[in-house]
Structures are given as C-alpha cells and as structure tokens.
Amino acid sequence: MHDIETIVIGAGAVGLACARALALTGREVMVLEQHDLIGSETSARNSEVIHAGIYYPQGSLKAQLCVQGKKQLYAFCQENGVGHEQIGKLIVATNDRQLEELDTIKAKAAANGVTDLEFVSRDALRRKEPALNAAGALWSPSTGILDSHGFMLALQGSLEAHGGQVVLNTKVDHIEPLQAGGFGVHVSTEDGEAYAITCKELILSAGHMAPALAAGLDGTHPPKAFLAKGSYFKLQGRAPFSKLIYPVPEPGGLGVHLTLDLQHQARFGPDVEWVEDFHYPVDAARGDKFYAAIRSYWPDLADGALVPDYSGIRPKIVGPGEPAADFRIDGPAAHGQAGLVALYGIESPGLTSALAIADCVVGLVGAD
Known part of the structure; x- marks a missing residue:
C-alpha cells in the first residue's frame, strides 16, 4: 500500500492544473510545494498574457496545447470569476x-x-x-490578459473541493522507485523535519528543479537545465x-x-x-x-x-544560441516508469497551456 495515490511536485499553475485534473478523476492527490506560497516562481513572474498560439512550430506541443489551452482558460476564468480581459x-x-x-x-x-x-x-x-x-x-x-494568482487560487480551490490538498514549505530532496511499484518521495520541511511519502503515481511539475529531481530515476534521461x-x-x-x-x-x-x-x-x-x-x-x-x-x-x-x-x-532546457525547445512531457512510454509523468521546459506559453497540459498528463497516467 502507498501513503497516497498521487503526488504532484510543484504548486505553480501547471502543477495545480494537473493536480486538479487528476482529482476530478477521483484520485487522492497531494501537491508538494517548497515555498510558503503557491506559484511564487515562474507562474508569478511573467507577462500574464493569454497567448493565441501564433509563433510556435506547426505540430509542436507548444502550438497544440496553447491553442487548446487558450479556449479552456477563457472558459475557466469566466466560470470561476478569475479576472481576465480578451484585450487583443x-x-x-x-x-x-x-x-x-x-x-x-x-x-x-x-x-x-x-x-x-x-x-x-x-x-x-x-x-x-x-x-x-x-x-x-x-x-x-484572441490574445488576452489574466490575474495569474487568481487563476492559481481557483485551481487550488477546485482541487481541494475534490479532496486534494496542497502542502507548503515542503521541499522534495530526492525521489526513488519502489520495488513493489510506485515511488518514495523524500522531503524536508522548513523546521528541519525529514521523511518519505510513498505514492502510486508521481507528476513532476517542478519547473527549474524537474531535471535534477528526475536524474535519480532510471530511464528518465532528463535534459540539462x-x-x-x-x-x-x-x-x-x-x-x-x-x-x-x-x-x-x-x-x-x-x-x-x-x-x-x-x-x-x-x-x-x-x-x-x-x-x-x-x-x-x-x-x-x-x-x-x-x-x-x-x-x-x-x-x-x-x-x-x-x-x-x-x-x-x-x-x-536549451542554452544560449540554441534553437528554442518544445515542451517536453515524458510519460511511461518515454522512460518505462509506470505512473510517472515528468514535465520539462514548461516556459511560455505554459500559463496559457496549463489546463491543456493537465489533460495531457491525465491521459499519460491513464484512467484510474
């Protein structure tokens, strides 16, 4: 038995969207966040633009998920009272x-x-x-603007309404696969406490830290950050x-x-x-x-x-002078670890694409 069914690492816009989408399927979901506030890194430090999907290469995940996510985001903001404006x-x-x-x-x-x-x-x-x-x-x-923190609060509210939870001030130090299946997630808290939580499914939505955390898992081949x-x-x-x-x-x-x-x-x-x-x-x-x-x-x-x-x-996930990278969303077919989805390089248009990325992640872990 595992301590919890599904853990999401990272309470940015994408992590919260993934956690909410998984909770909507009936899963027991916990989000682990190292800071004392949700979305305090990439998700809170951007232009707060709802992108149309104009510039990205045809067929790329950025193009597909931005166009899909834009429609979902406008609808979500309207339904949940999140401040936004289709300003153009x-x-x-x-x-x-x-x-x-x-x-x-x-x-x-x-x-x-x-x-x-x-x-x-x-x-x-x-x-x-x-x-x-x-x-x-x-x-x-179809380009717009939104209150990104209001969006994340609405995601958190929906997650919690469906039985999920967000645990702040909890830093993930490393991850290990369990012999019986699933993962051991080793964490440390602000007051120095350290312990491990086991889970059946793990969604790595840790932004900058995702490649380093995935490096300890066989077969993941994370990119350089x-x-x-x-x-x-x-x-x-x-x-x-x-x-x-x-x-x-x-x-x-x-x-x-x-x-x-x-x-x-x-x-x-x-x-x-x-x-x-x-x-x-x-x-x-x-x-x-x-x-x-x-x-x-x-x-x-x-x-x-x-x-x-x-x-x-x-x-x-690419350095100076290199061509821009697409989103990288690695499910079990990419690394051979059942129940693991690792997200890398989720920069712009990640905020616009968050709800569509979440649907993609649900599809990769499979129906419960």
Whole structure:
C-alpha cells in the first residue's frame, strides 16, 4: 500500500492544473510545494498574457496545447470569476521588410489553427492607436490578459473541493522507485523535519528543479537545465495604447513588447539574461537598452519614463544560441516508469497551456 495515490511536485499553475485534473478523476492527490506560497516562481513572474498560439512550430506541443489551452482558460476564468480581459494584441511592423514578415506570421498562425488574425493598414492604425509608429500590423483578437494568482487560487480551490490538498514549505530532496511499484518521495520541511511519502503515481511539475529531481530515476534521461532571466520595466504614467503591442519577432526572441495588466498599467519586457543562479532584483541599467527598441514603435517614449518592476526566470532546457525547445512531457512510454509523468521546459506559453497540459498528463497516467 502507498501513503497516497498521487503526488504532484510543484504548486505553480501547471502543477495545480494537473493536480486538479487528476482529482476530478477521483484520485487522492497531494501537491508538494517548497515555498510558503503557491506559484511564487515562474507562474508569478511573467507577462500574464493569454497567448493565441501564433509563433510556435506547426505540430509542436507548444502550438497544440496553447491553442487548446487558450479556449479552456477563457472558459475557466469566466466560470470561476478569475479576472481576465480578451484585450487583443497588435503585432507591429515598423518598416517594409517587417511588413513582408506579417504574411509569414499569419500563415504560421493559420497552420496552428489560429485563423482570426487580421491585417491592419498604416492608416487604420493611425486612427486606432495614433501614438503608434507602424507601417502595418496584425491584429490578434484572441490574445488576452489574466490575474495569474487568481487563476492559481481557483485551481487550488477546485482541487481541494475534490479532496486534494496542497502542502507548503515542503521541499522534495530526492525521489526513488519502489520495488513493489510506485515511488518514495523524500522531503524536508522548513523546521528541519525529514521523511518519505510513498505514492502510486508521481507528476513532476517542478519547473527549474524537474531535471535534477528526475536524474535519480532510471530511464528518465532528463535534459540539462538552463536559467534565462527576463526583466520587466514599468511605465511611469499611463500608456497611450489600449491593446498589447508586440514588435515583429527578431532572431532570438519576440522583442521588447508592451503588455497591460488588468488596471491597464503598462510594462515592457522581458529581455533575456542567461544566469547561473536565482537572483530576482532588476538591474536598472538594463532598462537603458529598452528605450531604442520601444521607440521603434513608440517614438514619443520620454527619457526616464521606465522604472524597474520585476523579473522572472524561464526554466529553459536549451542554452544560449540554441534553437528554442518544445515542451517536453515524458510519460511511461518515454522512460518505462509506470505512473510517472515528468514535465520539462514548461516556459511560455505554459500559463496559457496549463489546463491543456493537465489533460495531457491525465491521459499519460491513464484512467484510474
């Protein structure tokens, strides 16, 4: 016998979504979280954007789960009173070369099932967003914003309503397979207590720590972990825009984009800084490079208008200069361990995809 049927490691948005989905099947589910608050790492340090699914390679998990998850997320927020707004996004071309790229982006989005993008001319943009400098843009009406912490609280509430529980201040030190089947999860608490919990099923949704925790399990072959810090800068005062503004992507990323929170306060970012450890304070000097990028589409940005806001660290599984990796969701067919699902590299659009990832995980562990 096991202490508990199913353990989920990590109480971020994806871990909580997986735990909820498994509890809905009738499983006894426990979530272990090392911090004293749910979702205090990647899930709380992002743009809080509901992505449409535009940029990802056709057939990738990111494309499929983002498009599916977006629909589920809007419905979940509506049903559970989670703050959100389908605010829309403009992908802005500032020159003729970038204007040609818009057709490529639109075609890629359509291949992913995102068929609602519309071209907006320079003149139409001047009427809609007069402060915007652009030769043209793509309008994405299904892009939105949400209260990410409200989303996670709603997931936790639903999990607990179906008999599950979240245990905070409980760090998983290592995992071992049991001879009789299942797993021994060794944990330590804030007050120094250490013990093991056994389970039949284990969902490893530990973000940055997932590769290290999986390394002790035979056959898992976890990827190497990399840390990519992204800093955000807040605009002092109100932005003259009513929609999210993204430049045409350049090699290496989506560029410095403007997002709005639910109070329509503007922030810019994130940039990319490869780091060796977890260090969240924002270096004000990094904002100096933001001005030129932002002024390519908003020429009237005033000097000194940006102030450091916050940062997040993406759980990367590829390093600098390497092509972007897809989500990696390894079930028993990948590693031979019955009852184990390991999630690696769940960065953007992980928040948008959370409910769809959860459905995928349920499918991989099988019907109870």
